[in-house]
Amino acid sequence: MISENIKKIRERMEEACRRCGRNINDVKLLGVTKTHTVETMEEALRAGIEYIGENKIQDAVKKIPELKEPYKEFHFIGHLQSNKINKLMTLRPHLIHSLDKISTARKLNNYCEAKGIKQNILVEINTSGEETKNGILPKDAEEFIGALLENNNLKIKGLMTIGTRTEDKEEIRRCFRQLREIFEDINEKFGLEMDVLSMGMTGDFEIAIEEGSDLVRIGSAIFGKRNV
Ligand SMILES: *Cc1c(COP(=O)(O)O)cnc(C)c1O
Numbered sequence: 001m002i003s004e005n006i007k008k009i010r011e012r013m014e015e016a017c018r019r020c021g022r023n024i025n026d027v028k029l030l031g032v033t034k035t036h037t038v039e040t041m042e043e044a045l046r047a048g049i050e051y052i053g054e055n056k057i058q059d060a061v062k063k064i065p066e067l068k069e070p071y072k073e074f075h076f077i078g079h080l081q082s083n084k085i086n087k088l089m090t091l092r093p094h095l096i097h098s099l100d101k102i103s104t105a106r107k108l109n110n111y112c113e114a115k116g117i118k119q120n121i122l123v124e125i126n127t128s129g130e131e132t133k134n135g136i137l138p139k140d141a142e143e144f145i146g147a148l149l150e151n152n153n154l155k156i157k158g159l160m161t162i163g164t165r166t167e168d169k170e171e172i173r174r175c176f177r178q179l180r181e182i183f184e185d186i187n188e189k190f191g192l193e194m195d196v197l198s199m200g201m202t203g204d205f206e207i208a209i210e211e212g213s214d215l216v217r218i219g220s221a222i223f224g225k226r227n228v
Contacts, residue, residue: 002040003047005222006031009205013216016209027209030075032201032219034059035226038066044222045069053077053097053217057084064091077160077217079134082107089115097160097198097217098124100135102147105154112153120157122198123148125182127175128164135161141182142189149190158196158214159183163204172204176211 009029017024031049033041034056041052041063052071054060055078064074073094080088080096082104088096089111099105099121112119123145126135136144141159148156161179163172176199187194200208200216208216220226 002043002222005224006044006047006049009218009221012206013209016206020210022209027213028215030077030198030215030217031222032077032217033063033223034078034219036223038063040223041067042069045071049222051075051094055079057081057088060091061087080104080108085111089119093119095120095122095157095196097122098134099148099154100124100144102144105148105151109151109153118153118155120155122158122160122196123156124160124162125179127161127178130164133162138178138182142186145186145190145192156192156194158194158198159186160198162201163199163208169207173207173211176200176204176208176213180212 013027014024017027028051030051030053031044032053034054046069050072053075074091075095075097076088076093077097080098085108096119100123108119124135125141126133126137145156148154159179159182161175163175166172179199180197183194183197186192196214197212198215198217199213202218202221205216205218
């Protein structure tokens with residue numbers, strides 16, 4: 001039951017917040033609906049999910065316009081390909097979590113400039129160092145964000161990472177702690193006011209909250225196994 005699952009997740013989020021003296025209202029729950037049907041998404045929205053995330057533009061453009069239940073925000077969490085920017089932008093994403101290429105950022109910026117809009121974005125950082133993962137390496141984060149700042153129609157809201165796939169809780173914690181440190185360094189270095197740390201998924205969201213996550217992205221713990 002989706003509503004039961006959501007209730008359990010919120011309880012676990014609350015417990016994690018309690019352990020580290022944080023307020024549950026400061027941590028957003030993004031329901032990751034990738035591979036799930038419009039009906040399932042509507043069920044989650046009725047059960048109190050307000051923010052929804054998809055990782056494939058071709059799926060999102062099919063499903064999001066079909067939703068009959070209201071949602072507060074749509075987030076794009078997948079890898080952004082520059083040839084799909086126009087399609088994605090028709091969905092008016094509240095936040096794009098996954099910018100990691102300057103050429104794509106420039107194209108997105110040009111699109112926004114032409115439309116007279118600003119787009120909230122996060123920069124994806126590869127804190128695990130796994131080669132299969134997208135994202136900017138930690139050592140390159142400062143230079144990348146320095147270059148991004150020239151794109152006046154992009155609003156840099158924060159950073160995102162995907163934790164290492166491992167049973168080793170301390171290694172996962174290290175990834176999240178590193179993201180938080182990069183976040184603080186960059187805010188200071190560039191005088192930015194980034195306020196979103198997007199980290200934590202089904203397997204590791206409690207550690208992420210303890211390390212300062214503002215936004216957890218939860219799929220399987222709400223919707224069960226994905227339909228691939
Ligand atoms: C699929 C996905 C999630 C959700 O993963 P679960 O482990 O099912 O919670 C979160 N973030 C990103 C970027 C994803 O692609």
